[in-house]
Structures are given as structure tokens and as C-alpha cells.
Amino acid sequence: MSLPTQLFDAVIIGGGGAGLRASLELAQSGLNVAVISKVFPTRSHTVSAQGGVNAALGNTDGSDDWRWHMYDTVMGSDFLGDQDAIEYMCKNAPETIYELEHMGLPFSRLDDGKIYQRAFGGQTRNYGGELVHRTCCAADRTGHAMLHTLYQKNLEAKAKFFNEWFAVDLVKTASGVAGVIAMSIETGEVVFLKSRATILATGGAGRIFQSTTNAHINTGDGFGMVLRAGLPLQDMEFWQFHPTGIYGAGTLITEGSRGEGGYLVNKDGERYMERYAPHLKDLSCRDVVSRSSMMEIREGRGCGPKGEYVLLKLDHLGADVINARLPGIRDLSMTFAGVDPLKDPIPVVPTCHYLMGGIPTNMHAQVLDHKNGQDSIVEGLYAAGECACVSVHGANRLGANSLLDIVVFGRAAGLHVQQSVREGLGYREPSLDEIDYAMTRLNRWNNNEKGESVEEIRSALQKIMQEDYGVFRTAEYMQKGFKKLEDLQKRLQYAAIKDKSRCFNTTRVEALELDNLMATAIATAYLANERTESRGAHARFDYPERDDQHWLKHSLYYQSGQIAFRPINMKPHEVKPIELQARDH
Amino acid sequence: MRFSIYRYNPETDKKPYMQDFDVDVVANGCTMVLDVLLYIKNHMDETLTLRRSCREGVCGSDGMNINGKNGLACVMHVAKLKEPVIIRPLPGLPVVRDLVVDMTQFYQQYEKVEPYLQNNQPVPAKERLQSPEERAKLDGLYECILCGCCSTACPSYWWNPDKFVGPAGLLQSYRFIADSRDTATNERLADLADPFSVFRCRGIMNCTDVCPKGLNPTKAINNIKDLMVKESV
Ligand SMILES: Cc1cc2nc3c(=O)[nH]c(=O)nc-3n(C[C@H](O)[C@H](O)[C@H](O)COP(=O)(O)OP(=O)(O)OC[C@H]3O[C@@H](n4cnc5c(N)ncnc54)[C@H](O)[C@@H]3O)c2cc1C
Ligand code: SF4
Ligand code: SF4
Ligand code: FES
Numbered sequence: 001m002s003l004p005t006q007l008f009d010a011v012i013i014g015g016g017g018a019g020l021r022a023s024l025e026l027a028q029s030g031l032n033v034a035v036i037s038k039v040f041p042t043r044s045h046t047v048s049a050q051g052g053v054n055a056a057l058g059n060t061d062g063s064d065d066w067r068w069h070m071y072d073t074v075m076g077s078d079f080l081g082d083q084d085a086i087e088y089m090c091k092n093a094p095e096t097i098y099e100l101e102h103m104g105l106p107f108s109r110l111d112d113g114k115i116y117q118r119a120f121g122g123q124t125r126n127y128g129g130e131l132v133h134r135t136c137c138a139a140d141r142t143g144h145a146m147l148h149t150l151y152q153k154n155l156e157a158k159a160k161f162f163n164e165w166f167a168v169d170l171v172k173t174a175s176g177v178a179g180v181i182a183m184s185i186e187t188g189e190v191v192f193l194k195s196r197a198t199i200l201a202t203g204g205a206g207r208i209f210q211s212t213t214n215a216h217i218n219t220g221d222g223f224g225m226v227l228r229a230g231l232p233l234q235d236m237e238f239w240q241f242h243p244t245g246i247y248g249a250g251t252l253i254t255e256g257s258r259g260e261g262g263y264l265v266n267k268d269g270e271r272y273m274e275r276y277a278p279h280l281k282d283l284s285c286r287d288v289v290s291r292s293s294m295m296e297i298r299e300g301r302g303c304g305p306k307g308e309y310v311l312l313k314l315d316h317l318g319a320d321v322i323n324a325r326l327p328g329i330r331d332l333s334m335t336f337a338g339v340d341p342l343k344d345p346i347p348v349v350p351t352c353h354y355l356m357g358g359i360p361t362n363m364h365a366q367v368l369d370h371k372n373g374q375d376s377i378v379e380g381l382y383a384a385g386e387c388a389c390v391s392v393h394g395a396n397r398l399g400a401n402s403l404l405d406i407v408v409f410g411r412a413a414g415l416h417v418q419q420s421v422r423e424g425l426g427y428r429e430p431s432l433d434e435i436d437y438a439m440t441r442l443n444r445w446n447n448n449e450k451g452e453s454v455e456e457i458r459s460a461l462q463k464i465m466q467e468d469y470g471v472f473r474t475a476e477y478m479q480k481g482f483k484k485l486e487d488l489q490k491r492l493q494y495a496a497i498k499d500k501s502r503c504f505n506t507t508r509v510e511a512l513e514l515d516n517l518m519a520t521a522i523a524t525a526y527l528a529n530e531r532t533e534s535r536g537a538h539a540r541f542d543y544p545e546r547d548d549q550h551w552l553k554h555s556l557y558y559q560s561g562q563i564a565f566r567p568i569n570m571k572p573h574e575v576k577p578i579e580l581q582a583r584d585h
Numbered sequence: 586m587r588f589s590i591y592r593y594n595p596e597t598d599k600k601p602y603m604q605d606f607d608v609d610v611v612a613n614g615c616t617m618v619l620d621v622l623l624y625i626k627n628h629m630d631e632t633l634t635l636r637r638s639c640r641e642g643v644c645g646s647d648g649m650n651i652n653g654k655n656g657l658a659c660v661m662h663v664a665k666l667k668e669p670v671i672i673r674p675l676p677g678l679p680v681v682r683d684l685v686v687d688m689t690q691f692y693q694q695y696e697k698v699e700p701y702l703q704n705n706q707p708v709p710a711k712e713r714l715q716s717p718e719e720r721a722k723l724d725g726l727y728e729c730i731l732c733g734c735c736s737t738a739c740p741s742y743w744w745n746p747d748k749f750v751g752p753a754g755l756l757q758s759y760r761f762i763a764d765s766r767d768t769a770t771n772e773r774l775a776d777l778a779d780p781f782s783v784f785r786c787r788g789i790m791n792c793t794d795v796c797p798k799g800l801n802p803t804k805a806i807n808n809i810k811d812l813m814v815k816e817s818v
């Protein structure tokens with residue numbers, strides 16, 4: 001099929017923090033760039049980020065060091081993070097934050113006028129010593145402040161936006177990626193956006209779980225696109241469960257609330273984190289806190305009539321701190337839990353929050369394939385942000401390292417694309433068959449007349465993931481879950497939408513998203529079952545220990561069902577490697 | 586509970602109409618209006634069309650008119666509403682389909698105020714300093730989520746959507762005027778000095794009354810007017 005085609009130097013799929021940081025770099029350099037986003041950019045999920053963004057500025061404490069930040073990040077990752085990438089991120093963090101400040105981001109301030117920094121989980125001084133204040137914030141609306149600032153600067157730089165356009169699939173040729181097929185949600189018009197470089201910045205996929213802090217739009221579209229293009233996903237078994245999602249609603253209460261001095265209690269009023277992690281207590285890494293909360297609940301020390309949650313206590317902080325530093329949190333808990341934290345504790349449970357895995361890339365955000373034990377670069381394709389796995393978070397992300405990841409590697413992608421275009425990166429010419437292949441599923445949804453609805457399949461999928469792939473995993477449950485998933489995947493091929501309108505057809509969008517949720521869930525299921533150890537957020541009752549001898553490696557999944565492994569990078573460029581050690585809580 | 590919802594699909598409907606849906610909100614766990622709308626879409630009529638994303642009042646997708654007042658469906662408690670609940674798109678903007686309006690003009694007014702920090706001084710090696718008091722001036726301004734509830738509740742905006750910047754745009758303009766790091770205050774004020782951009786505001790306060798983030802565009806507009814008066818003296 002021949003489609004209307006538009007030519008760009010670079011097409012960025014995603015208008016969240018990662019996409020907008022990349023597009024800013026490119027638009028300022030004068031290249032012809034387009035940003036596609038399925039929602040108006042400031043409605044992207046980055047807007048929900050609350051607590052802050054890490055950089056070793058030392059503003060609150062007087063001193064800090066990016067090497068300490070790097071150490072914490074490697075430890076937090078349970079050694080699955082790539083040390084060269086972590087080094088790059090932590091070293092570039094201060095400059096990246098100052099850039100955002102110069103762009104106008106309204107950071108909270110200290111009395112001396114510098115950026116205010118708060119405490120967050122897993123952040124220490126001097127390689128595992130005392131807690132440090134490393135998290136720069138704009139009250140508890142840091143993501144909002146960051147996303148709006150980046151969008152505003154993109155307006156100034158005159159980047160071209162395709163707002164409310166949906167990227168359907170990548171167009172891949174033998175030599176690389178030629179661009180993307182995209183559909184206008186408002187009119188149903190379908191276009192081939194052909195580009196020298198395509199940057200995926202499609203964010204996360206928390207909607208594969210029933211209970212999640214993620215927005216409705218976090219459906220893993222980039223993951224589906226990459227798998228269908230025959231490329232691998234990496235470390236998909238590593239999903240972070242945040243300790244403090246509001247019970248019932250799933251909305252997040254930032255870790256910054258514990259950074260400001262809040263703590264968790266069980267039904268006896270006991271501050272149980274002191275028992276599980278005497279050193280960092282409530283500010284231990286998220287995987288540790290979430291598992292501890294789940295143990296309390298399982299062992300009958302949960303709160304509420306069914307003992308299904310624990311309580312986050314903030315009232316002792318006083319009205320001044322809460323109103324100045326956590327105003328959004330107070331709002332959210334009054335709206336969604338009916339609780340005013342000035343007076344009462346907030347009911348919370350571990351809730352799916354973030355995917356550490358994703359599309360494997362190198363430090364320049366170039367997407368990688370892996371054949372016969374060798375990495376190869378996929379020409380013309382980049383990925384940055386939560387959809388990418390570079391990997392700086394390894395098996396467990398530290399709080400406030402994702403907002404950092406998205407701006408550092410969004411920028412890195414922009415810089416590398418500029419350089420590649422200057423050095424002559426051209427276009428790839430797809431055949432009509434290759435374009436048709438990218439149209440397959442859009443045609444399927446348009447043609448299927450009768451079948452199960454999107455909602456039937458989606459809710460069944462979310463239930464399986466919630467029940468069989470949650471905070472604690474075992475082979476028994478996962479295998480049961482896997483059978484159900486495979487069955488559901490077959491049913492999905494026959495599902496249908498009744499609404500065939502071209503005009504703002506959100507049902508068609510949800511159907512296209514469902515394919516991606518399914519692809520993401522299957523990748524997760526394969527790799528979670530495969531990894532017979534516990535590391536970071538992947539915790540198994542049947543394999544409770546970390547097993548460095550067999551599992552100190554990244555896992556890769558292809559749509560064909562093939563599984564492969566890549567080594568972890570333990571060779572930072574400027575500092576000594578951080579040696580393997582047990583994580584001491 | 587009965588919900589009466591505005592329906593219009595330009596491909597099939599000659600004109601808009603209201604359609605009633607009865608939803609057992611308790612049995613189906615619908616706390617917010619958005620829960621009800623998604624319940625209808627998922628279980629009763631998949632053609633119902635609306636925007637939504639964060640479901641927690643921070644992305645600004647689901648501004649709509651609920652029982653005569655603009656607000657965000659995702660943070661509007663069903664229990665607090667009178668029956669039948671009447672749900673319409675934001676007023677004054679062209680309807681694309683059902684509850685989805687065309688926000689192009691709203692965004693254009695936003696872009697008109699050059700909503701980005703402008704600073705003509707050399708860039709320092711570290712952050713620009715700003716005292717907590719200076720920073721506090723941005724509170725109540727930077728939190729805007731561009732939901733459009735305010736501008737589409739403003740009679741002056743309905744009459745002159747092309748010339749009157751409207752409360753959301755003016756709030757943003759003042760967000761930069763008030764920022765100690767921005768050096769373009771004079772230019773910003775000069776750009777607004779015509780009879781329409783700011784002066785169409787009649788201080789009716791509808792905007793402030795509906796803002797789901799509790800922001801006060803009227804006050805920001807008055808601050809701009811005050812500065813203009815000071816400048817011209
Ligand atoms: C409630 C919450 C609070 C958080 N708080 C923090 C925090 O305090 N600190 C921190 O570091 N991290 C935090 N995180 C994590 C962090 O916010 C995210 O990981 C990060 O914002 C992701 O940014 P992104 O740019 O990669 O993706 P997103 O912001 O999710 O953007 C994805 C973009 O891709 C577009 N898109 C997706 N699919 C398609 C498609 N098919 N076609 C077209 N466009 C598409 C979307 O429209 C969107 O513009 C938080 C996360 C949550 C859920
Ligand atoms: S105060 Fe001004 S901007 Fe607000 S609704 Fe009234 S006329 Fe409109
Ligand atoms: S000022 Fe309030 S009502 Fe107006 S767009 Fe901003 S958040 Fe929405
Ligand atoms: S869905 Fe985001 S504001 Fe309501």
C-alpha cells in the first residue's frame with residue numbers, strides 16, 4: 001500500500017520528558033524535527049512525577065559527590081545496572097539540572113537562593129554512609145514543572161508537533177528503521193513519517209497491572225513496536241512496586257513524604273521498617289520497603305477491616321512542612337483516600353509503578369540488537385526515557401533517578417542524532433511490503449467485525465498480571481499465569497471494535513494499545529519465569545537468593561519466544577568499578 | 586444514578602443530542618465522574634468519546650461541564666452531585682465529538698504570551714539564585730495544567746476567543762512576569778497593552794471559581810493591569 005509520506009531529519013515518538021528533551025536539543029540545532037504524541041505533550045505521564053530529581057549538587061548538605069550518587073545507583077540496581085551508563089548519568093546530572101533551571105524550571109529554594117534538595121530512598125554520603133539530601137524538587141510537583149518547562153522551551157525553539165497522533169508501528173528495512181506509521185486520532189488520517197532517525201520516548205506500561213500508579217496512557221506502545229519489528233526487549237521481569245500507592249485508588253504518595261520525615265506503621269502502630277532495615281529504615285530502596293510491607297500484610301499485621309494495607313504517618317511533620325513541601329500529596333490523599341494527612345495517616349499498599357527494563361540501548365540512546373553474542377546498532381533507531389533500558393536502574397530504580405534518566409538520555413539522544421546527521425546519516429527506503437507489514441494490525445482492527453471487546457481482554461490481562469506476577473513470584477503461579485496469557489493472546493487476534501468511525505475514535509486507539517499491553521505482558525512473563533533467582537524488584541519465594549554465578553546478566557526476549565543474554569557493563573571510564581557485594585540494609 | 590450525556594459524532598449525527606445512562610455507581614465502584622464515564626464506555630456504549638490520562642487531576646485532559654460547572658471528571662466525586670448529572674463538553678469551543686472539544690484556539694492564546702523564561706543575561710555556571718520569597722511568588726501560577734476550565738467559563742472569552750488572551754493565558758503571562766529570573770517584563774506588558782488582550786476581562790471571577798487547581802487567574806490579571814498602570818505613569 002502506498003501512503004502519504006512526510007520527510008523529517010528526526011521523528012520523536014513521545015512528548016514526555018525524554019521526548020521533549022531530545023526534541024529541544026534537535027530543534028535548537030536547526031534540524032527538521034517532528035514530535036508525535038498521542039496526547040497533548042503536557043498531558044504526558046511525566047506530569048505526574050512528584051518527588052524530584054537527583055543530582056549531587058550538595059546544596060542542602062554543603063557537599064556531595066557524583067561518585068557517591070553512582071555508588072548508590074549501582075547498589076540500588078542490585079548490580080544489574082551498567083556501570084558505564086550510570087557513571088555518565090550521575091556525572092552529567094548537575095549540568096543537566098542547571099540547564100533545566102536556566103530554562104525556567106521553578107525549583108523550590110533554600111534560604112541562600114540555591115535549589116532545595118530533599119532526602120530520598122537509598123541516597124547516601126561517602127559510599128553507603130549517612131543519608132544525603134540529593135533530590136532537587138519543585139515542591140511535590142517536580143514532573144509537572146519539568147514537563148511544562150520543556151514544552152515551553154520547545155515552543156520557543158519552534159519544534160513541530162503532531163499532537164494527538166498515534167504511532168502505530170515502525171517501518172523496518174533490512175538495514176534499519178525507516179520511520180513510523182502514524183494516525184491522526186482526530187481524523188483517522190494515516191501517514192508514513194520517514195526520517196533519518198526515529199527516537200522512541202513512549203514511556204512506561206504500568207497498565208498491564210490492575211493496580212498501578214500509572215496513567216491510562218501508559219500502555220507500552222514502544223515495546224510492542226520494537227518487538228513487532230523483530231528487535232529484543234531487555235530485563236522485562238524487573239517491575240518496581242512503589243511502597244506507597246493509595247489503597248484502592250493506586251494514586252501515588254511520593255517517597256519524598258518519607259524523605260521529609262514520614263514513616264510507615266502496621267496495625268499495632270509499630271514502625272516496622274526499623275526492624276527490616278535498621279540503617280536506612282523507611283528510606284531504604286523501594287524493593288526492600290515494598291517487600292517489608294507485603295510481609296506485614298501477609299503475616300496479619302496489615303490495617304483496615306481486611307488487613308490489606310499499611311499506614312503512612314505524616315501528621316507529626318506539622319502543617320508548615322506539609323503545606324510547603326507536600327501540598328499536592330495532601331490534596332491527593334483528601335481526594336482519593338478521604339484522609340487529611342495533617343490529622344490522620346494515609347492507607348497505602350505496594351503498587352506497580354515503574355519498569356526498569358525496556359528497549360536495550362547504548363549510552364548514546366542507540367537501540368541495540370544482539371546476535372550470536374554480539375551487540376549491533378539498529379541504524380536510525382534510538383530510545384530514551386522509561387521505555388529504554390540503557391541500563392541505569394538495573395533490577396531496582398532509586399527514587400528520583402527516572403526524571404534524571406529521561407533528561408540525561410533524552411539529551412544524549414538529541415546530541416547523537418545531530419552528530420550522525422552531520423556525518424551523513426541518510427534515509428532508508430522501505431519496500432511496499434515493509435510498509436504493509438507495519439499496517440497489519442491497523443487493518444486487523446479495522447476488518448474484524450465480531451469478537452470480544454477491548455475491555456474484556458484488557459481486564460483479564462490485568463488480573464493475570466496482578467495475581468501471578470506481583471511483588472512475590474513463584475514458578476507455580478507464573479506457569480499458571482502464563483497458560484492463561486497465551487490463551488488470552490489467541491483470543492486477542494479475534495477481538496473486535498464496534499466503533500469504526502474515523503473521527504476521534506478512542507476505541508480504536510485503545511485497541512491498538514491493547515496489542516502493546518499484551519506484548520509487554522508476554523515479555524514480562526517469559527523473562528520472569530526464566531530468571532531463577534531473586535534480585536532487586538524480582539523476588540521469588542522459590543529462589544530467594546541473588547545468584548551472581550548464573551544470573552549476573554541482562555536477559556533479552558524476542559517476539560518469536562527466543563531468549564538471549566547480554567553481559568552487564570562493569571567498566572566505568574573514570575572511576576574504579578564498584579565491586580560485587582551483598583546489599584546491606 | 587442517572588447521567589445525561591452530550592452526544593455528537595459529526596460522521597453520523599445531524600445535530601447533538603443528550604443521552605441518558607443509568608449506572609449503579611456503588612456496585613460498580615464509581616467514585617468519580619471519570620469512573621462513571623469509563624464504566625459506560627467499557628460496559629454500555631464503547632462509542633462514548635472523551636479524553637483522559639492521569640486520572641488524578643494533574644494532566645488536564647478531562648475538563649468538562651458537569652451540572653453546569655466546568656471541572657475535571659477524574660476528581661469530581663459522584664456522591665456530591667445532584668441527579669440527573671448533566672455532562673457536556675467545555676462550553677464555547679468547537680465540539681470534535683461527544684465530550685472532546687477542539688482546543689486549538691485555547692493553545693494559541695497560551696502561545697501568544699510567549700510562555701517561556703526569557704533572560705538576556707549571561708548564563709551562570711550553576712543555578713541562577715532565587716530567594717524562597719521570590720520563588721513563593723510563583724506559587725499559585727506555575728501549577729496550571731492547561732485544562733481550559735477557566736477560559737471556557739469566561740463570557741469575555743466566549744465573545745472574543747481570538748483577541749482576548751483569556752484567564753489561562755494571562756495567568757501564564759503573569760507567571761513569567763512574576764519570576765525574578767525573567768528579564769522581559771516590559772516587553773510582555775507592552776504586548777498585552779491593546780484594548781483586548783487583557784482589558785476585556787471584566788473581573789467576573791468565573792475563572793477563579795471553577796479552577797480545579799484552586800488557582801486565581803483574576804488576581805493574576807489584576808496584577809498585570811496594576812503593573813501596566815504603574816508603567817504608564
Ligand atoms: C505517579 C508517579 C510519580 C513519579 N514520581 C517520580 C519522581 O518523583 N522522580 C522520578 O525520577 N521519577 C518519578 N516517576 C517516574 C517518572 O515520572 C517516569 O518514569 C518518567 O516521567 C517517564 O518519562 P518519559 O518521557 O520516558 O515518558 P512519559 O512521560 O510517559 O511520556 C511518554 C510519551 O509518549 C507518548 N506516546 C506513547 N505511546 C505513543 C504512541 N503509540 N503514539 C504516540 N505517542 C505515544 C505519550 O503521549 C507521551 O507523550 C514517577 C512516576 C509516577 C507514575
Ligand atoms: S475574571 Fe476576567 S478572565 Fe476571569 S472569568 Fe471574569 S472576565 Fe473572564
Ligand atoms: S488556570 Fe486553572 S482552570 Fe485555568 S487552565 Fe489552568 S488549571 Fe485549568
Ligand atoms: S485525567 Fe488527568 S486531569 Fe483528569
